[in-house]
Amino acid sequence: MSFNTFGRLFRFTTWGESHGPALGCTIDGVPPLLDLAEGDIQGFLDKRKPGQSKYTTQRREPDLVKIMSGVFEGKTTGTPIQLMIENTDQRSKDYGNIAQSFRPGHADYTYIAKYGIRDYRGGGRSSARETAARVAAGAVARKVLGGGITIRAAMVQMGRHAIDRSRFDWNEVNNNPFFCPDAVTAGMWADELDAIRKNGSSIGAVIEVVAEGVPAGWGAPVYGKLDADLATAMMSINAVKAVEIGAGMEAACLTGEENADEMLPGKDGKPEFQSNKAGGILGGISTGQPVVVRFAVKPTSSILTPRKSVNEHGEAVEVVTKGRHDPCVGIRAVPVAEAMMAVVLADHMMLHRAQCG
Amino acid sequence: MSFNTFGRLFRFTTWGESHGPALGCTIDGVPPLLDLAEGDIQGFLDKRKPGQSKYTTQRREPDLVKIMSGVFEGKTTGTPIQLMIENTDQRSKDYGNIAQSFRPGHADYTYIAKYGIRDYRGGGRSSARETAARVAAGAVARKVLGGGITIRAAMVQMGRHAIDRSRFDWNEVNNNPFFCPDAVTAGMWADELDAIRKNGSSIGAVIEVVAEGVPAGWGAPVYGKLDADLATAMMSINAVKAVEIGAGMEAACLTGEENADEMLPGKDGKPEFQSNKAGGILGGISTGQPVVVRFAVKPTSSILTPRKSVNEHGEAVEVVTKGRHDPCVGIRAVPVAEAMMAVVLADHMMLHRAQCG
């Protein structure tokens, strides 16, 4: 049972609603004696927090994390780490008929269908604010992984406009408000998203996450596959509709000859792969190549254009979402994607150590 | 921990290797008093079994299932159901240098990297023979779901050739060896795959699985999401490299206006959705619309064209896979996809009942 828990050995449970007093997570299973301070976590939260450019929601949240347990004299103790982030800008307002209407693309209707009740303030539990807790957990997961593994994500497509792969540069990612690895494309996106934002519209995106330095042998057949775990990790992020590993959907178009990642003898007796169609995973187990995951984020469902819907009484209504929102929610999914990659890898590192010593 | 177990309340554990004496699964948590006989399972296994056309491997396996426990006088008893399928055509042969060489695209290298040992006969545990156990479990899951839910899958793309959606007809699916819902496309695929087969090559495919009749309210935030569970379910199938829900990767290209599934008042006070970009899932919970999942299957890695690789000693080798293989392994993934959809839904039906009564 894991409705609000992710992971097996490195596992975290998140709690909190968009407009409740706070949100957070309990991280269990963390190895002892790791250096851990709030500053190690805050930097990642800052990357995700709203209101940093005109391209993200204008909700003002400092997202300050507090370590409530599990750390003693600056080191992890092996006991559960509780991280808490207070909500400070859950603006008091009249939700009016939004409280009873089902916004298209949101979880309003399905929460009522399931539970018969929902916290309608800011989306309640279904709000992307929950991902702050993931980012915090991801920061701890990076500590578990140690310095040998590099995890980075970038936005590689916005709407129909993908980056130019020949210009891919990780160093560009933090130079623009889109986490875009291609400066030229970032410039074009700026104009485009500005227009979308002014129209009260929104647009989808594709995020790519890459982990380098993962040794061969992590993961496990057949229901603990590293790729299957990454699929559920990414698909659990708000608004994600598809997950690709390596060649992804394109793999369907290839022949066996094209898809084969050939090997040559490499260093230390390890094979040196000549390509990475597999995305660093074969049979659910890492190959030692970069682990490459991409996922599609749908456009923010909150838009200014009126949409037809119904309310809790089954009556026809028109829904317009004013308020604060992200015109491209994919942007803030970038640090969340890194965090989910980190927690999956930390879990598999520990699983591998448990079984294979 | 669930290396070989799938599901929470409806859960099954598979065991067995390609060339061992048998394979099977233990299904735990099945409700009591369901009618269950071997005949209820055999039909689904027959659909998956090899050697049914020239387009699948020529290994001859009757795949006869035996119920070893959990059924008394034709009814489930609530205790674990053990299903066993004996391997009969695990041809004795000289594996020669394949035993020491790493076939590109296969799990040979990663198993050695992880475990230091592998059963190289027919791929051992990494063989797609394991999916026979999934299909058997899926047949039991359908019993749990009952007659109100229809689960069907089809192959909708082979290589670059997708079906024509205007000709989509579920009734065509069993009229051709590809589970193709479009008779015209099936005819073209026949020629194409025949050529590929004769060349000893292989090709990828896209499978679509649809569940109709799923009530609104199944699934759960935030790590028990129905779509996240479907993602891990499909990604765990051999050779799958991408999973899409509803609009899938295309969602990245849409605006908020295009992506919104508008609602009108429907029957019984339920909303009547005007489109299904969501694929029947919002916020991880079913909407009552058809649940739509697609996934990409890479081309079979076993091909006649020599590929460069290394062996267990780190030496350069060339690998050619003769023997029996599927030129398009996506075909036999169709009944497996249905089975995985069924087990995920059965699990969520029970989870929903547990929490929401």
Place this chain on the structure above:
Amino acid sequence: MSFNTFGRLFRFTTWGESHGPALGCTIDGVPPLLDLAEGDIQGFLDKRKPGQSKYTTQRREPDLVKIMSGVFEGKTTGTPIQLMIENTDQRSKDYGNIAQSFRPGHADYTYIAKYGIRDYRGGGRSSARETAARVAAGAVARKVLGGGITIRAAMVQMGRHAIDRSRFDWNEVNNNPFFCPDAVTAGMWADELDAIRKNGSSIGAVIEVVAEGVPAGWGAPVYGKLDADLATAMMSINAVKAVEIGAGMEAACLTGEENADEMLPGKDGKPEFQSNKAGGILGGISTGQPVVVRFAVKPTSSILTPRKSVNEHGEAVEVVTKGRHDPCVGIRAVPVAEAMMAVVLADHMMLHRAQCG
């Protein structure tokens, strides 16, 4: 993996140390639409909190619970419920050589052996303060169970002095500081424990927990047995060294004739049991009779008499525990026992509903 999580469908994860800023728990899986307010929980915490008589530790903690998530407009929403209790009396003091010495009977040495680090302030994570979170979770579990099930616990033995069963009266339990169901025995215990307290010594106890109104059919073979779950629940409470169901250890002394709980036809076609040696559980499943569990609590390890031990450097030391402590820690185990019974039953109620409708 469940180092800090208890339960399957009704499950809670506790966090926090004795002298950290706060402690709490996340309760996941709670059904929606249950009335829940802090007042529903506080009463149970008050029963457990320290400093209520001279027979318990003089640490002053108000143990005020805050609901941080999962409740909206007074009702549960089906999303995780975070409960937080701030620590207010984590007295600043010089721990001196206690910080490096291993107190006999405490977890000091084993935490160091496992983790290489320990929060020595008040026992850190191994402190019985963690049980406040269990009591809070138990209050929510009672809501899940509803009014038809009565859960009560009592202290039935202190040292070698057991109650007189003929005087057992649940109404007496709250009339004395021992939760003793026998007023006469309570009076004798008062004198005895006063002497022990003044000597700086401590004494063990036996607690009995009884759940009435549990319907027949909860529990499950063979590793989800109701009695096995109760065993792990009670054994996980600090200082517990034995758990009995029904006849318990005495069952070893009985013949088959003596142990048989005979049945006569009862109401509604249900059997009317003539005795309850089974403690309300047969084959791991409830019989409809009262579920009866007893457990032994060892004497508090913190005593004034010097005990031989070693320190972290492997040197011989003498340990004397001054400070605040419970002379009979069994007393405060009573509300904890009720809570653990409640959470196990709530979990099995939901498990039963999931599988058997």
Place this chain on the structure above:
Amino acid sequence: MSFNTFGRLFRFTTWGESHGPALGCTIDGVPPLLDLAEGDIQGFLDKRKPGQSKYTTQRREPDLVKIMSGVFEGKTTGTPIQLMIENTDQRSKDYGNIAQSFRPGHADYTYIAKYGIRDYRGGGRSSARETAARVAAGAVARKVLGGGITIRAAMVQMGRHAIDRSRFDWNEVNNNPFFCPDAVTAGMWADELDAIRKNGSSIGAVIEVVAEGVPAGWGAPVYGKLDADLATAMMSINAVKAVEIGAGMEAACLTGEENADEMLPGKDGKPEFQSNKAGGILGGISTGQPVVVRFAVKPTSSILTPRKSVNEHGEAVEVVTKGRHDPCVGIRAVPVAEAMMAVVLADHMMLHRAQCG
């Protein structure tokens, strides 16, 4: 969810009924490269199998185990190990009114109350035959633990007659049909049990299990405690009604001074404990001393003396159990107890390695 699965990292799932074609278990998570053959398991099964003396049931079962998967060329591969034992002496007979009557002390009534159906042949799933699968799993767990850990169990009390501790000798255990470590007591038990057997009666027993060589540091607070896991492990064995760790129920009678296991400086900087009231576990974590568990087994419920009961129609009946049965089912619980100790320790060895490296 773990109705039929035990363990976290070393975990096994059992299946099968008393009178079905076979029973077995799937063991998942086993480290690779361990030597494993059927002969390694068979010896333990032989110790448990029925019909070895007049003091156990006369059912004749060879209990021959077959390894169906997970082992290649004599070594574990890291994939699931399926072990199967065929039932050969499930005597065809007329169950007559037993099929509809609820035998006191058996799980007949509770299975019907839960599931509405039961396999009444030989107790079906509730039969102690299930423990054969546990013993098989225990043999594999011993392989995981390696040679440094010794696990032994003995029957230390039959009815009211306990062994004389001064004569405790592990070497005696296999010299008598009771696994009794005291030859003198074994002689007395022989006469006593013979009389009980001839009367068609039965008697309870106490079993003690001791693990030596367990390093300090295995186990985990607060719901992964080694003692709590042992409690659930032993309580899940058929007919067990109580579990004790170390001093057990007697701990309730002790003062803090009596209960303190004092320490002196020992070898390698480790403490040398002066007593073992704790049973080798403090705060849920092993101390390095012997881990000592005892449990009470109730008398076999199958007896010749007529007992009052009801049938499935709610009518009064008298139940007499003829057929084959164990007059003291505690005897055959001895190898089962060893197996459960082994699986719990193997699991915790792997858990410790995962978190603490």
